[in-house]
Amino acid sequence: MQRRIILTGSNGLLGQKIVNLLADRVNTQLIATGRGINRHPIREGYLYQNLDLNDEEGWATLFETFQPTELIHTAAITQVDQCEVDRDICDAINVKAVETLAKFCKKHNTRLIHISTDFVFDGENGPYKEIDPPNPLSYYGHSKLKAENEIIQSGVDYAILRTMLLYGVTPGMSRSNLVLWVRKSLMEGTPIKVVGDQFRCPTLAEDLARATVSAITSDAKGLFHVSGAEMMSIIDIAYTVADFWKLDRSLISETDSLSLNQKAKRPPKTGFVILKAQTELNYRPHSLEQGLALVNRQLKEGWG
Template identity: 50%
Template sequence: MQKILITGANGLLGQKLVHLLANNPTIDLIATARGKSRLPISEGFRYLEMDLNNPTQIESVIQEIQPDSIIHTAAMTNVDICHQDPTGCWNANVRAVEYLIEQCQRHHIYLCHVSTDFVFDGENGPYKEDAQPAPISVYGKSKYEAELRVQASGLRWSIIRTVLVYGIVPDMSRSNIILWVKNSLEKGQAIKVVSDQLRTPTLAEDLAKGCWLATQKQAEGIFHISGKDLMSPYDMAMATADYFKLDKQLITEVTAATFTQEAKRPPRTGFVLDKAIHELGYEPVSFWEGIEIMVEQLKAITSPS
């Protein structure tokens, strides 16, 4: 039996991982996050509070649990908030990783660390794993610094980079582009959507599977895990309108320069997935299939039980 500890279990990816791995008879699952559990399920795993800015608490939890593997999903991911609060970003995205690495070294734990396409400048995506990072935002720099620390740790490790994650969880605290487009168009609201940024949007369930495949195999190295369709947010909005048969005339194509965003975004990222497909057995859904999966989940959440 593999004993797996997840950080950031209350987040979108964390919740999807708990849902994927809970009640698996081959896994002893421990979900951790700061504060009380916001997970919609309570069986098939244990939940412990663990604040990643508190090294004493990290040490105490890991000493008690002695996991075989840690899947580290917790991070400060809002690019503009990272820009406004670089110290908070550094503490959440780099220092916390240093604390985890220290405990992984002490207890010989495998570390699966989740990173981002924002480690690249976006000048020549889609990217393979061996492309040279060149982050252009505080957020991207913090995630790259964390990667460097994982790589220099002497641990058994994997780094799972991902792109523009979308999905829903029951508390619905986080919206995403699909729901935003759907809700806006249903209300007859005109929206402006950027067409000069390209990504390979990732269904949260696919990312959870990628993290699990790497951890299950104790795979080592960097793996790119994302969707397979290279799209702009405008493309995503048009596909969403098509899926729900909503009025595409309400969608206006604009450039990123239309919006005032504090932090720079890489213009063209996206990933080449060959390594993850061949070495991990990773199989992402299409963007259209991702919408279908979300719609079914939305029905389950909103229908009276």
């Protein structure tokens, strides 16, 4: 089958990993979209288009001309604290743009593969299954849940992959992540405070990218929880990073959510039951140690 795939957020962490898998793939035409210039080092085997999510006319034209069989939607305002204060921007990108893309998908019979978050849950009863009731604590979590509901109600053929605490490295990243922040801080000798009362399953960006492509090839439908398999406190993730790169773990001191007083409230303990993804997407996540080894190799190649 010939696939014509549009990807959003192709300059982002997940987006770049998906381009790695889909560029030059047999029977697949890919149009990767992002804001501004293409920051991906691979420039062949796909087309890139600068297309803002707010540009409804631009999206209408792209759908008309390309007639995509699938849309992979990774772009979002992913800064949780920014969403708490810039609520209009968060609504426009994380909700309204998704509604618009779902409308075009419905019109052109395009499957929609959408990326969502563990922050749809309140973190009181993790690890969560796909059937557990959401209850977001933050504006970001609310926006991503609204987007899920827009997709479900649009009547489009969809798969929604929820993920959490993504880590990895790509050239020209627009923002850092926990693993890179801890490594860089400790390498520079900067003391850091890390929460001990929040628990997550850290997710290697390559693993999620593979699950996303698998959702396309296996014609998966519905909700999927896709994360690493190990539940850890955030401070334990930081200690693992310190030990992996043989950095000074005494620079890490423990704090808690209350003292950190971030703008957006975080769920204490999320974590996912990933059985459905393992069964239906053949999902086999790396351990954190294996993921750090891959990041280490990529950093040595000059990424980041």
